[in-house]
Amino acid sequence: MLNALEVFTTVVFGVMVGVEFSVAFVINRILDALPGDSGQLGRAHGGRMLGAVMPVWYIASLVLVVVWAVAGRHRHGTGLAVAAGVLLLVSVIMSVLLLVPINNRGKTWTPENRPEDWKEQTNRWDRLHHVRVAVLIAAFALLVAALA
Structure with missing residues (x-):
């Protein structure tokens, strides 16, 4: 049963x-290359769509990793799963404190109501998101290593 949990968690998180x-x-990058306001409108739509789905996915992934770590606490690799969970938690905290506020503004923007610094805010979100992706990749690598 624990093996099934480990595989399921790895797939969901991966x-x-x-x-x-x-x-x-x-x-x-595709959205940024679109002409006119299409890219900004696409980002706003993506912010609304993924802004609704990703919190559930992040929390579900975190819960699955915690259950894995608790259920397998006496098995080899549990320390790696715990480390992956810590990194995933860091990404959740980073999301809530840094990325979600920008996303919540950006998902309401249209060419008529966006602020003058919308590109700077979008670029800041992109930079922070790249850091978050790096943290997530490190967490995923630790999770996969815990399987070995």
């Missing part, structure tokens, strides 16, 4: 990391 990586290095 797909989430893939989505975040894709947003950082594929989707946002």
Whole structure:
């Protein structure tokens, strides 16, 4: 049963990391290359859509990692799972304190109501998101190593 939990957790968390990586290095680059206001409108829509889904995914992933660490506390690799959980928690805290406030503003922007510094705010979100993705990749690597 623990093996199934470990695999399920790794898949759920791994797909989430893939989505975040894709947003950082594929989707946002595509949106930024669109003409006119299309990119900003696409980012606003993505902020609304992913802003609704990602909190649930992050918390579910964190809960799964905690359950894995508790259930497997006497097994080899549990320390790595705990370290992965700590990094995932860091990414959640970072999200709530730094990224969500920018996203909450950006998801309401239209070409008519966006602030003058909207590009600077978008660039700040991108930089912070890149750091978050790096933290998530490190956590995922630790989780995979815990399986070995």
